Every structure is written in structure tokens, then in C-alpha cells.
Amino acid sequence: MSNEHEEKVLSIYVYEAPLRLWHWINALAITVLAVTGYLIGSPPEAMIGEASEHYRMGIIRFLHFGAGYVLLFGFIGRIYWAFAGNEHARELFVPKMYSILWWKELLTELKWYLFLTKEPHKYVGHNPLAQFAMFFIFLVGMVFMICTGFALYSEGAGAGTWSAVAFGWVRDIFPNSQTLHTWHHLGMWYLLTFVMAHVYVAIREDIMSRQSIVSTMISGHRLFKDDRP
Amino acid sequence: MSTTPNGFTLDNSGRRLVVDPVTRIEGHLRCEVNVDENGVIRNAVSSGTMWRGLEVILKGRDPRDAWAFTQRICGVCTGTHALTSVRAVENALGITIPKNANIIRNLMQLTLYAHDHLVHFYHLHALDWVDVVSALSADPRKTSELAQSISKWPKSSPGYFADLQARVKKFVESGQLGPFKNGYWGSPAYKLPPEANLMAVAHYLEALDFQKEIVKIHAVFGGKNPHPNWLVGGMACAINLDGDGANGAVNIERLALVGSIIDRTIEFIDQVYVPDLQAIASFYKDWTYGGGISSQNLLSYGDVPGVANDYSASSLLLPRGAIVGGDLSTIHEVDLTDMEQIKEHVTHSWYKYPNGEDGLHPWAGVTEPHFELGPKTVGDKKRIEALDEEGKYSYIKAPRWRGHAMEVGPLARYVIGYAQGNPEFKEPTDKLLRDLGLPLEALFTTLGRTAARGLEASWAAHKMRWCYDELIANLKAGDSATANPAKWEPETWPKECRGVGFTEAPRGALGHWIVVKDGKIDNYQAVVPTTWNASPRDAAGNIGAYEAALLNTPMADPEQPLEILRTLHSFDPCLACSTHVMAPDGGELTQIRIR
């Protein structure tokens, strides 16, 4: 098709290595947490034989807790990187909601998704709409899941353990542990919905927008498909 | 002065006495009477003073959960509401239960009878007859003689009673009388000699220590008491006699525990409760008050199905039927599904019917709380000094059977059983009357009610043994099923259905009516024993069983409501039960929010 068009490709280094590593570890952790979490709520058919021969629920829960720790420490590392890394490392935490321009861009991007504009703008980091979703769905969701998750974890770990000290207060917000479980469970679906949209949008943008998306999270480089502003 | 349609003369011209709270009952009851110049009660008003709206809460919930909610109607007759509820749900959904489940349920219901009657007699009722302070002047030796003359119960030595007397003395001298503080000690209404008082006080304490043993049967099968667990479709306590993991289920150790408790229960009731009852009664033979409507209208739904899933009169070990107008020769059939038989009225109750209907069958029932005081009320809505019985005056509705106010409870069951000529009820009754030298009419009194309860406790304890033997026989035959999960899942239920479940609670006839729609409770109604007995007046002016029973009783000292308590307690009031009826449309209730 486009042999006669010479695409001028520009490349900017956006995502540094620690950030990319975090992204993929985090994705893996969320996958493990979602699968094991679902199974904790609805366990598989019963095992037969002596109880001492099996440890299926134990393993499922262990994987859940292990992945939970990975998620938590990954998240702490990610916060560190927001300070240590480049400016794109901070986008997740501080969307520029104070800027009128940011909101205008958000509107433009929204129009693009509603097929109201022909061509989107170019963005080095996340576009404002993505920033908005990243902050309000992903980041808030992550914090909610970490807080409720480790609050639940502290129930088993017991009084005086670090999780009880750090997250025990979360238990007081909810009338009881069962309700906390329910909210934690709903939180999983909230994040999974985000993941679905996230993956779809990333692939779609990769194809339709004027910059690379998916490969950027692998190589770190943002490639632009044209040199128009 | 006026005469009610059910034949009682009321005169509210005399002095008004108020007893509130009525203590040693479950829940909140208020009683007001008018006494004439001789201290005789000429008018009586019974008012239930609490409302919880439990069935409003049930609407929209899973019918399999209903038993747990309704069980919390009452923690004293714990279990009986739950049993009634699972029966109602099973009836609606067409679920049958295994034979073992039926036997275990019967065993639990009878356990409740034995426990509840015992606790009622000693801890809620005895102090109406027994003067604790008088026990201090008893001669322990003579007490021992008295005790040994009426029973072979081993704890009856002079030393035992002397120690006990010393304990009570010390307690009284401490000045901290605890639950006996401000009692009516020394009142001329107390008739027992000091020795009988001392014996009764000893048994008050023994019964307090023993009652906790009886209900361990509930713990074995239901996990705890109060409020054991039940299950729609059977019982959750799986039986495993000698298979793998039998130590996690009902096995021979658990069964042996149940067996031993039954033996000790029979022993205690037959050697302590019944002899005490007879001894106390012998001193109050001439106190013949408190009959009320018991000699006229009695009602029992029957209970303890001998055959699993068969709730017809022939299967029920406790008699079923209604007696009207004192005609013992005719036992009327009772049908809980007949929209004409049982109706609830609210003319004098703190509710209103949307279309001003007079009475409604539970399936069509409506409950919209409507707190309003009559014009002659003394005081105001925040501080009631005296109620106006011509207006609304109780949170209890007025249920009527074919328009009649009915009495329910052990006396009703015994008289109906007696009238049917059932030897299980006739023979012990005749024997007791013979021993006391009293005619049949003596049953229709406060004391008759109390005596029927005692006889029934003994009947229940022996029936527990019978159930236990039946359970063992069925297990020997190789049947160890306890639950039928075939219709457990809501997908297997009809889209819309309704059912009724009934039991005889220790206090009397109990019915639950349920409507299930799309797997959820659409309507839930309970008409409970105390609703019948503590009922206020209806539109026609018929007074309820409590009110009727109090009439014409002379009070030794109107300042001390001993006689009133005596008669009210003989019904074993349970007010939390009686005052929680529902609105089919729970939404309307939010309108009554005042603050």
C-alpha cells in the first residue's frame, strides 16, 4: 500500500528499564492474584483422601499472598522510581489536572475514541485520557486492593504483625470482615475491567494512533509514525 | 360497668393499678387493673410494649435463611420459631425430610419443652408462690422430712438444707439482695410453711444449675443453645457411626451424651419438679382464681409428628383441635390455611389496616404500626401513666379463631388431649387431681395452667427417651440420612408458592405463614402463642386470655401485685414473640420515621 509514502519515524526514550520491568512483573502478579483470588472465593471441587496428604487451598492462598507481596513491593519500588526516574515515571501519580490545556486534550482524546475526530494528537507519555484512567481506575484500584488485601491478610497474621499495624485500620472502616472480603472481591473485577480496556486500547492505539504503544513498554522507545505536529 | 360478648363483666370505676414492667417474663409487658373497694380486680388491661418489625426485615431474603431470623424472635423458646419456619418453607417448596431429621427435630423440640417448663416454673414463676425470706425460719430437719416424704431425690438430708439455709441467710444479711430485692416477702398471699419455702429455694438453685445440662442436646445436634442451627430439608448434623472420619459427626459418643442427659432430665423433672409442684399446689388449693377463658375456648395446633412429613392430627403426638364454649365433647378441626378461621384484629392495637378491614388472615395480613393513645389516657405519648383501653393500647394484635378469643398453651393441650380421651394426657391429669383431692374444674385456674405445664414437662422428658430409642432403632436399620438436598437449589423451586408451618411452642400454638416468589420471601407472617393469650380487646369487645384471667381476683394488698404476677406468669408470657408482626409491603414503614 504505502510504498510511495516515506514514513518519517521519530523515536524518544520514554520508559526506563525499571519501569518496564515493574510493568510486566505487576501484570504477572495481578494475573496470579486474580486467578487465586477467584479460587479462594469459589474453591475447586473437593479433594478426597486424608487431609494431611493435601494442601491445595493452602497453596492457592500461598500463591495469593506471595503475589500480593510482589505487588506491594513492586508498588513501593514504583513509587521510588517516580522520584528517581524521568518525568514520565511521575505521570501515573500526578495527572496535571490543574492545567486547562490538560482538560482540553482530554476532551480531544475522548472525541478521538468516540470517532468524532479524524486524527489524534501525538503524545510522548500517556495522553490525558489515559492518565485519567491510569490514575482513577488503576492507581486508586491498586491502593484499594493493597490496603484491603493486606488488611485481610492481617486477620490471619494476627495482632502485632506488621500487616496489622500498617493496615489494621482498614478493618475498622468496614462493618465486618465479610463485607471487607466482598469489597476486595469487587475490587478484583474493577481492576480486571481496567486490564481489559487497557490491553484493548494499547493494541488499538498501536495500530491507529500516531505513535507506538505496546512495543514502547518492551523497548522503552516511543516511535512516532509521522513528523507532523 | 359493661359485659363483654365473651361473658365477662368489666368495671373500671375503681382504683387503677399499673404494673410496668411485668418482670420474670420474656420481653416487655404492661398490665393495668381496676380494683374495687375490697381489692378485687374488676377490669384488666394487658399491653405489649415493644415492636421489632422482624418480618418486615425478612422480606426479599432467601427462604432458607428465614429460620435464623425468626429464631431471633425469641431466645427463651429458642428453636421453636426456627422449626416452625423450616416447616413453613418446606411446606411451600414441597420438600420432604429424612426420618432421622424428623426424630432429631422432635428430640430438640421436646428438649425445649423440658428445659423451658423447668426454668419457667423455678425461675420465672416460683417466686409468686414461694417466700424466700420465710425459708430462713425453717427447721432443716423438718424440711428434710418433707422433702423425703414427697420424693426420693437424694439431695434431701437435714445437713444439706441447713447448709443451704446458712447460705441464704448470709446472702440476705449482706443487704445486697440481688434479684430478690424489693420482693413481696412476708405478704399474706404467700401460703407455704417455712419448710416448703426452704425446699423450694433449694430446688430453685438446683434447677438453675441443672437446666444448662438439658440443652446440651441442642448443642449436640444444633451446635449451640440458645439458638441452635436448623436446616431446610433436614438437619445439618451428619451421622457417621463407624465410617472414616466418624469422629467429626454424630457418633456413638454424641448419642451416649444425649442418652445420659435424657435420663438425668427425666430424673430431675419426676423427682424434683413434679413433686414440688404437687407440694406447692396442695397449699394453694383454695386459691381458685385466674381461669379466665380457659374453661371456654382453647386452641392447639398439635405438634411432634410421629411420622416424618405427616402433619395431620393422627401423626401428631401433641393433640390438635379447638374447644369452644366449654363444650369438651366437641373438638373442632383447626385448619391454618382456611382464610376464615384465624384472623387478626387491630382495633385496639397500635397498627392500622389500610382499608379499615376488621380482621385479616395471616396470608393476607397487613401491619402498619400506628402509635396512637386513646383520649382518656393519663399522661402523654412520651410518658404513659395509665392507658385508655377504649382506644389503641398494645403492640399485640388480637387474633381470633372463628371470632373467638382463645387460650393456648399447656393447659389447652392437656384439656384437648383429655377431652379426646388420650390416656397420655388424661391419666396423669386424673392422678394429680385425685392426689390433691380436686375436681376437674380446678384445672381452669392459674394453678391448673401451672400444673398442666409440670405434667407436660414430665411427658416431654419421657417422650425424649422414646424419640431417642426410635433414633437408635432407625440407625440400626441402616438409615443414617439427615438431610434431603434434592430441592436445595433455588432453580428447583416453583416460581411462586406459599406455605404454612406450625408447632406447639412451650407457650402454645405457633404458626408461620410464608409466600415465596422468584426464590425470595415475598410475605412472612407469624401468629404466636402470646399474641393469642396477651391479646387486647377486639372490635366486638371480646377480651383476651390474660385480661379475662385477671378478673375477679382478690388482692391481699393492692400495693403488691403478687396475684397479678401469679396469673400472668402462669401463661409464661413471651412478649418479644408476640409483637413483631409484619407489613407485606415493608416499604411503607419508612413513612413512620419520626426523627
Place this chain on the structure above:
Amino acid sequence: MKKKVTTFYDVMEARGISRRDFMKFCTTTAASMGLASSMVPQVVHAMENKPRIPILWIHGLECTCCSESFIRSAHPLASDVVLSMISLDYDDTLMAAAGHQAEAILDEIREEYKGNYIVAVEGNPPLNNDGMFCIVGGRSFLDQLIEVSKDALAVVAWGSCASNGCVQAAAPNPTQATPIKKVITDKPIINVPGCPPISEVMTGVLTYILTFGKLPELDRQGRPKMFYSQRIHDKCYRRPHFDAGQFVEKWDDEGARKGWCLYKMGCKGPTTYNACSSIGFNEGTSFPIKSGHGCIGCSEENFWDNGPFYERLTHVEGFGIESNADTIGMGVAAGTAAAIGVHAVASAGKQLTKKDAENT
């Protein structure tokens, strides 16, 4: 005039109990409260010297299961508690007096033992209808509660009604039944939840106060830590079956008969803080799970609205019948997937038109 004070030991002695038996009793009491044997002398001292503390036990909207549970206590025996440890001066369920003779006791104790009596509340006050859904002595229970608590040393909230509202406070709470902690805010409140609480937990709380002369240490929800700091699940004897993944799948199935875990039958043990799986009910005879039925979570706030009791996942109100976190989540996920599908098709269409345009 100073009254002669009867101590616990006096009463025991009067009952003909030997010093040796008394010491034994103190040791068992200490053990039942989980105290080290070195604490026994303190228990003995308390029993020998403390006067009986007056308790005013009042009843609001409730079912009396707490009172019933209380009298089931085996160690100490309820009769010993009432006769020897406390002075149960007011309790509508047990007291001899009625009417104004009963009411007079409340005033008398408030006067005489100002700041030195305990109010035990069973049930809770309704706030709707000016509190007149529960009337005692012609006035609202709410008024009685506030009045009686005014001069109390502490308030013990018996059971789930007083602690959390319990069944009458379940949605839609037609009477606006309200837990004690929301009505009495200026007194130490000990919440002893459960429907009913375990007998020995109830008497244990009183014995603790009496023995150590102080209120037990409470958790953030005001419950004594000694009984409510762990979940039933944490000490459940069926826990190995949970860890192994061995569950009862249907009532009376093989697993039920082998005593497997009731998790899939909706057991709320993993989310319920109580001592059932260690102390047990009725002198340790059993507890719900031991008798084959899952825990319904009766000591947890709002547990009635966390049903149904027979499903692991709570139904979430407002999403139609039988919606739990999974059905809602899957619904949302399916919706998202559908939206993505539609959007993807539209995007593909647009991309093609664009390419076509570029190609022409």
C-alpha cells in the same frame, strides 16, 4: 450507716466450701480466663476482699437469648455469679419485684452506688416513633437507658443487639434500632457480641472485672481482646480440611459425614471474630461447625445483611436477585468485553476507510 460487706469468699465459706476447694475454684477460674498460674493469688485476693458489685441489667428490643446464655454458664456457675460474685439488683427477667417496686431499685442503686455500679444492657433502643417502639414503665427504653447509664462505672453491651444492632437493625431497620455505643458516648462500653454470646464469655467478662478490678482490654470495636481477637477459622478444628481443599459440597454428603470444611456451604468462620472454636458452647459440648452447620457470623456487625448464610460470597444489594461480587464482576467484565468488541469493529472500519482514503 455502713453495711456489712459480704465478699465472695464469705459466701463460699458459708456454703460449707473448704479453703482447699476455694483455692481450687480460684485456680480453675484463673485457668478459664487463660491466666498463668502465677496470677492465682491475685484471683484469691480479689475473691476474698471485693464486695459484690451491683449490676443493673436492663432490656430493650431483644429476644432474651443473652440472659438464657448467661444462666448456662458452667464456670463460674450462673448461680454462683448471681449469689456470690455480683449483686444482680435489677434484671427484669429474673427479679422478684415488678412494677414500681422494680423501678424503685434503679433509683436506689444509682443513688447509693453512684459511679460504682455496672449497667448491663441486653437489646437496644429503637429511635423511631420517639423511642416508643419499646416502652418500659410508660416511658421509652431509650430514656431509661440514658438515665440509668448516667452514673454507671461502665456499660456492658450484651450480645449483638446491644453491640451492633442485630436482627431488628437488619435492613430496612424499621424501628431504627441502634446499638448502645451510638447512644451512650461518655462511658466505657464493653461490647460482648454474639447471638447469643458464649455463656462463659459473658461470665468471664464479669469475673475479670471483679478479679482484677479493671475493665478488660478492648479491641478497636470495644470487644474484650481475650475472647474476640481471633477468627473462628483461626482455631477451627476443621481447618486442615480447608487447607487441603476438602469441602462439604452438599448437605449430608460424604464430606459432611467425614467432618470436612463447611466453607462452600457458606460458613462465615473465616470472617467472624469469636471464641466458639476454642471455648465452645454449653460447657464446650459443641459449636455450630462441630455440629455440621456453618457459622452464620452472629458476632459480627451487620451479619444479617451479609447473607445468604449458605453461600460463600455475600449477595450485594441493588444488583438484582442473587448477585454476588462474582456475578457483578463477570457482568461488568462481559459488558466491557462487549463494548471493546463494538469499539474494535468500529475502529477497524475507520482504519479501513482511512487506508482506502490514503490509497485513492
